[in-house]
Amino acid sequence: MDVQAVATQPFSGQKPGTSGLRKKVDVFQQPHYLANFVQAIVNALPAGQRRRLVVGGDGRYFNDQAIQLILEILVANGIAEVLVGADGLLSTPAVSNLIRQSKADGGIVLSASHNPGGPGKDFGIKFNNASGSPAPESVTDAIYHQTQSITEYRRVELPAVKLAVGSQYRFLETTIKVVDSVADYAALMQQLFDFDRIKSAIAGGSLDLCFDAMHAVTGPYARRIFGDLLGVDPVQLRNCTALADFGGGHPDPNRVYARDLYEFMMTEQAPPLGAASDGDGDRNMIVGRGAFVSPSDSLALIAQHHTSIPQFAAGLKGVARSMPTSTALDRVAQSLNLPCYETPTGWKFFGNLLDDGLVRLCGEESFGTSGDHVREKDGVWTVLCWLSILADRRQSVADLLRQHWTEFGRSYYCRHDYEGLPPDQAQETLEQVLSQRDSLIGSRCGSMTVADVNVFSYQDPVDGSVADNQGVRVIFDDESRVVYRLSGTGTDAATVRVYLEQIERESTRQGQDAIVYNEVLGRFANHIAAIEARTGMAEPTVKT
Numbered sequence: 047m048d049v050q051a052v053a054t055q056p057f058s059g060q061k062p063g064t065s066g067l068r069k070k071v072d073v074f075q076q077p078h079y080l081a082n083f084v085q086a087i088v089n090a091l092p093a094g095q096r097r098r099l100v101v102g103g104d105g106r107y108f109n110d111q112a113i114q115l116i117l118e119i120l121v122a123n124g125i126a127e128v129l130v131g132a133d134g135l136l137s138t139p140a141v142s143n144l145i146r147q148s149k150a151d152g153g154i155v156l157s158a159s160h161n162p163g164g165p166g167k168d169f170g171i172k173f174n175n176a177s178g179s180p181a182p183e184s185v186t187d188a189i190y191h192q193t194q195s196i197t198e199y200r201r202v203e204l205p206a207v208k209l210a211v212g213s214q215y216r217f218l219e220t221t222i223k224v225v226d227s228v229a230d231y232a233a234l235m236q237q238l239f240d241f242d243r244i245k246s247a248i249a250g251g252s253l254d255l256c257f258d259a260m261h262a263v264t265g266p267y268a269r270r271i272f273g274d275l276l277g278v279d280p281v282q283l284r285n286c287t288a289l290a291d292f293g294g295g296h297p298d299p300n301r302v303y304a305r306d307l308y309e310f311m312m313t314e315q316a317p318p319l320g321a322a323s324d325g326d327g328d329r330n331m332i333v334g335r336g337a338f339v340s341p342s343d344s345l346a347l348i349a350q351h352h353t354s355i356p357q358f359a360a361g362l363k364g365v366a367r368s369m370p371t372s373t374a375l376d377r378v379a380q381s382l383n384l385p386c387y388e389t390p391t392g393w394k395f396f397g398n399l400l401d402d403g404l405v406r407l408c409g410e411e412s413f414g415t416s417g418d419h420v421r422e423k424d425g426v427w428t429v430l431c432w433l434s435i436l437a438d439r440r441q442s443v444a445d446l447l448r449q450h451w452t453e454f455g456r457s458y459y460c461r462h463d464y465e466g467l468p469p470d471q472a473q474e475t476l477e478q479v480l481s482q483r484d485s486l487i488g489s490r491c492g493s494m495t496v497a498d499v500n501v502f503s504y505q506d507p508v509d510g511s512v513a514d515n516q517g518v519r520v521i522f523d524d525e526s527r528v529v530y531r532l533s534g535t536g537t538d539a540a541t542v543r544v545y546l547e548q549i550e551r552e553s554t555r556q557g558q559d560a561i562v563y564n565e566v567l568g569r570f571a572n573h574i575a576a577i578e579a580r581t582g583m584a585e586p587t588v589k590t
């Protein structure tokens with residue numbers, strides 16, 4: 047078994063985005079493309095951090111071939127131990143947990159999250175550090191730098207490595223261990239939540255769940271945790287067989303792509319709680335019977351009811367949200383007398399805050415929430431938070447929402463995505479808003495007056511690093527907002543995301559549909575950025 051030094055050349059465009067390197071799968075299937083990137087990850091790892099790495103993916107098309115190649119490169123580079131999920135499967139939060147539990151130096155996650163999978167669809171790879179967190183920008187910059195100057199990668203040709211649970215292999219200096227994809231993660235959940243309590247509420251008929259795994263990686267996690275351990279009827283666990291193309295769907299848990307679950311939850315037959323998760327298991331959607339919970343509200347309500355969740359029995363210390371996420375969390379934090387941090391979009395920005403114990407709960411408007419137990423957002427965990435709250439409070443989701451809005455005001459929140467734009471046009475919309483700053487200030491949308499227009503930049507309170515240019519904000523006198531930013535996860539054309547938040551403090555006006563409520567503000571946002579004038583798009587492609 048010989049280590050080969052394979053001559054190669056840099057590919058352009060291997061710069062990681064919001065969440066790693068995402069491209070069409072045929073880009074990854076080109077000779078050397080993936081190998082270059084994996085070698086760049088290894089090259090960027092300090093010599094003392096090549097002891098143990100975790101590897102797993104969401105099972106999408108090309109997962110198997112990618113893992114075989116990654117193992118060949120890691121063996122050739124003399125990594126002492128590699129832990130791989132059985133069949134190459136690990137949800138993103140499970141990778142994060144396994145890195146932490148096994149005290150690994152990091153991990154490689156294969157996923158394009160909620161983007162479709164299959165031939166011609168999307169694939170992705172990212173590196174997580176020793177705390178289980180997506181690598182911070184200093185590390186992704188170092189990896190990118192390596193990809194630009196790479197001249198060779200190391201590889202050994204291995205026989206097809208069968209990833210059956212419990213298997214162990216030794217090649218050259220490397221041991222490869224194949225671990226159960228679910229067991230460690232399920233054990234962690236059992237430590238964090240009161241399973242007996244949830245289970246007896248389900249057995250007693252006062253609580254129940256319908257979960258949609260969207261044919262993605264959380265299927266086996268849902269069967270084990272919700273089915274075997276908590277006693278949810280298997281017929282309520284939908285689409286739990288993981289498929290390489292996610293059944294042809296978009297494994298994105300929102301009202302558009304998880305429509306069947308959403309519609310079922312709006313009927314009389316619905317159980318108290320419905321939930322869905324995405325391709326790699328880090329996103330979640332929460333719906334009560336007749337009551338959709340926006341991700342920003344879900345985060346705020348978890349904070350409000352954190353004493354119902356055993357993990358947070360000692361208190362929250364602090365909380366964090368990404369900048370475009372609604373300010374509902376801030377109002378709860380204020381009432382609990384907790385610091386609330388505002389970070390740029392992308393889970394990696396929560397890493398330092400969690401590592402330093404400044405916060406214990408974080409979330410993003412893009413259907414992501416998690417605690418300090420891992421360093422990724424965590425879909426199944428969020429469902430367990432809601433089951434805990436419902437088992438403890440004995441109120442419906444709809445009642446909990448109403449109560450929250452009455453006490454804290456309602457942030458009517460939605461996001462308008464304008465997809466498929468030429469990158470220049472997308473960038474120009476943001477510049478358009480900024481260039482109008484002086485005339486916008488003082489102008490009105492309905493009863494609201496623009497108080498400020500600015501660009502968000504962030505200084506990490508732990509290491510002092512600065513992230514500039516993280517979105518353009520139009521802020522009204524009543525704290526309502528429009529935020530514009532460009533997506534950093536797309537695999538082809540550009541997407542402008544427009545985030546709309548209006549705060550309604552009057553309880554008699556809190557019961558409307560958020561998408562309808564935000565129509566006028568959405569048109570205002572389109573107009574001041576000249577989106578229609580520039581692109582011809584009067585309406586966004588997707589409203590969530």
Ligand code: G1P
Binds near residue numbers: 064368535
């Ligand atoms: C999107 C979301 C962001 C999330 C990321 C990864 O990134 O907006 O909150 O962290 O996916 O799931 P974007 O495409 O907006 O850069």
Ligand code: ZN
Binds near residue numbers: 158328329
């Ligand atoms: Zn995801």
